[in-house]
Amino acid sequence: MPSSLGYAIWLLATLLEVAVVVCAISRNCFGRYLCLNLYMLSSLFVSVARYGALSHFGVRSGEYWYLYYYSDAVLTIFLYLALITLYLHVFDEMKVEKYVRLAAVLLLAGTALFSYGVVHQSFQSSGKMLAGFVFELSQNLYFVGLVLTYVLWGAILKLRESRSQLIQLVLSLGVYFSAFAATFALENMFPNLQFFAYIVPIFGCLLPLAWAYAFWRLAPDARMVPARLAVVPR
Amino acid sequence: MATLIFILSAAALLQFFISYCRSLIASSIKQPLSAEVRDVTGIPSTASGEDFVRVIQLLDLCPERPEERGRIRAINAYFRLLNFVRSTLARIIPALVAWTEMERGQCTYFAAVTLDRRIAFSRDMLAQQLDV
Numbered sequence: 375m376p377s378s379l380g381y382a383i384w385l386l387a388t389l390l391e392v393a394v395v396v397c398a399i400s401r402n403c404f405g406r407y408l409c410l411n412l413y414m415l416s417s418l419f420v421s422v423a424r425y426g427a428l429s430h431f432g433v434r435s436g437e438y439w440y441l442y443y444y445s446d447a448v449l450t451i452f453l454y455l456a457l458i459t460l461y462l463h464v465f466d467e468m469k470v471e472k473y474v475r476l477a478a479v480l481l482l483a484g485t486a487l488f489s490y491g492v493v494h495q496s497f498q499s500s501g502k503m504l505a506g507f508v509f510e511l512s513q514n515l516y517f518v519g520l521v522l523t524y525v526l527w528g529a530i531l532k533l534r535e536s537r538s539q540l541i542q543l544v545l546s547l548g549v550y551f552s553a554f555a556a557t558f559a560l561e562n563m564f565p566n567l568q569f570f571a572y573i574v575p576i577f578g579c580l581l582p583l584a585w586a587y588a589f590w591r592l593a594p595d596a597r598m599v600p601a602r603l604a605v606v607p608r
Numbered sequence: 609m610a611t612l613i614f615i616l617s618a619a620a621l622l623q624f625f626i627s628y629c630r631s632l633i634a635s636s637i638k639q640p641l642s643a644e645v646r647d648v649t650g651i652p653s654t655a656s657g658e659d660f661v662r663v664i665q666l667l668d669l670c671p672e673r674p675e676e677r678g679r680i681r682a683i684n685a686y687f688r689l690l691n692f693v694r695s696t697l698a699r700i701i702p703a704l705v706a707w708t709e710m711e712r713g714q715c716t717y718f719a720a721v722t723l724d725r726r727i728a729f730s731r732d733m734l735a736q737q738l739d740v
Contacts, residue, residue, distance in 0.1 A: 517613065524620055527627070542631050548624035552617045559614035583678050584628070591635075598634045 383575040384421065390582035391418045397589035403539070406594060409459040410543065413452045414582060420445045440505070447508040450515045454482060457522055457547060463540055464529055481522075485514050513558055520551040538596040539588050546584030553577045629686035632679055633714050636721040645724045655720060657712025660687055663719040670726035671733070680722060687715045 394414045398404045404411050424441060431437040458478040462471055493506040526544055535541065554577060561570050641651065649663050667680070690708045698704040 520617060520620060523624075527624070538631070538635055542628070545624055545628040545631055549621060549628055552621035552624055556614055556617035556621055559610045559617060562610035563614065587678065596635070598631065 379572065380575065383572065383579065384425075387575060387579045387582065388418060388421045390579055390586060391415075391421070393586040394582045394589065397586045401589050401594070403589050403594060407459070407463075407543070407589075409452075409456040410585065413449070413456045414585070416452055417449055417582075420449055443505065443508050443512070447512045447515075450512045450519075451482070454478075454515055454519055454522075457519055457526070460540070460544055460547070461522075461526055463537075464526060464533065464535055464544075481518065482515075485518050486511055489514050516551060516554050516558065520548070520555045523548040523551050536597040537594075538598045539592040539594055541598065542588040542592065543585060546581060546588070549584070550577065550581040553580070625682075626686070626689075629682055630711075632682060633718045636718050637714065639721050639724075641717075641720055642724050642727075645720055645727065649720050649723065651716070651720055655713045655716035657687075657690070657709055657716060660712060660716040660719060663716055663723060667719060667723050667726065670723065671730050673726060673729055676722055676725070680719070683715050683718055687712060690715070 391414045395404070395411055395418075398407065398411050424438070424445065427435075427438045427441045455478075458474065461474050461478075465471070465474060489510040490507055493503055493510050496506060523544065527548055529535075530541060530544060554574070557570065557574055557577065560567075641649075646652070648666060649659060651659060651663075664680075664684070690712050693704060694708040694712075698708055
């Protein structure tokens with residue numbers, strides 16, 4: 375069972391997810407960033423379902439294990455779709471919406487095929503292969519998400535995008551994806567380290583915290599000078 | 609492979625973190641400081657990195673606003689990162705000295721703007737209590 379600290383971080387993350395949706399609704403941003411808010415809502419429902427499975431079946435049960443990894447894969451796909459909608463926001467004046475959507479679907483299918491290829495030879499029984507595929511897809515999508523966010527950030531700087539709220543949503547997503555990708559890599563390098571049990575849920579709190587702030591504090595039409603954001607001064 | 613992914617992810621994390629902190633600072637940089645905060649902090653028109661610790665100490669004296677907690681921590685971490693760069697990399701690359709100094713000054717200005725907001729917030733709370 376998770377420790378008291380583990381439960382506290384879990385509860386904090388769930389409350390922050392609620393805060394994102396509440397802030398977005400109160401600032402009339404819910405529809406503008408619909409996919410981001412739907413991701414937060416689905417993450418909230420998943421938290422509740424996981425808590426239910428944990429308290430009914432226990433942390434070592436197959437039910438909880440399957441629910442955890444399958445829901446994680448679904449949430450990662452939702453987050454991927456939320457990232458694609460941020461692309462649509464950045465490129466909305468260029469009228470390339472259908473190409474972005476097509477590229478997103480192809481990339482998602484490509485990642486799924488690659489993940490299937492990786493797990494295909496490792497697993498013999500179909501049940502285990504599906505579970506392995508779900509885990510592999512989730513990890514690969516995090517890395518794809520990081521690369522896509524990096525590309526989007528480059529596009530923001532290149533196109534001199536100046537919408538403060540959009541910029542902060544993208545940057546916080548970049549911090550989230552890169553923190554997770556680095557943690558996954560560290561976990562593979564040092565599988566026996568215990569601190570991952572806490573560091574991953576703490577990272578999970580950062581994204582809703584940053585999004586809640588962006589929705590609450592920044593007006594949708596607030597602008598900033600994009601050159602100020604580049605690490606290398608322009 | 610895991611090492612390569614870790615290095616790339618850590619580099620991306622660092623860049624996103626710096627840009628995120630700069631976006632937080634940029635959203636407050638246009639806000640002028642009140643005369644009161646200028647007097648208290650001793651910041652004239654441009655803030656210096658040397659004043660950051662003092663402004664943070666002043667901030668700690670004011671009642672905290674929950675929505676600011678995360679931002680102050682992020683800017684505090686960014687300021688420490690800048691200090692680290694200043695005492696290590698900037699000794700090898702002198703051009704970084706001016707850049708880190710400018711960034712440190714902007715961190716101080718951000719903290720001063722936050723102090724200004726906290727003072728106004730405390731004043732509002734006091735006024736509400738007096739009304740009751």
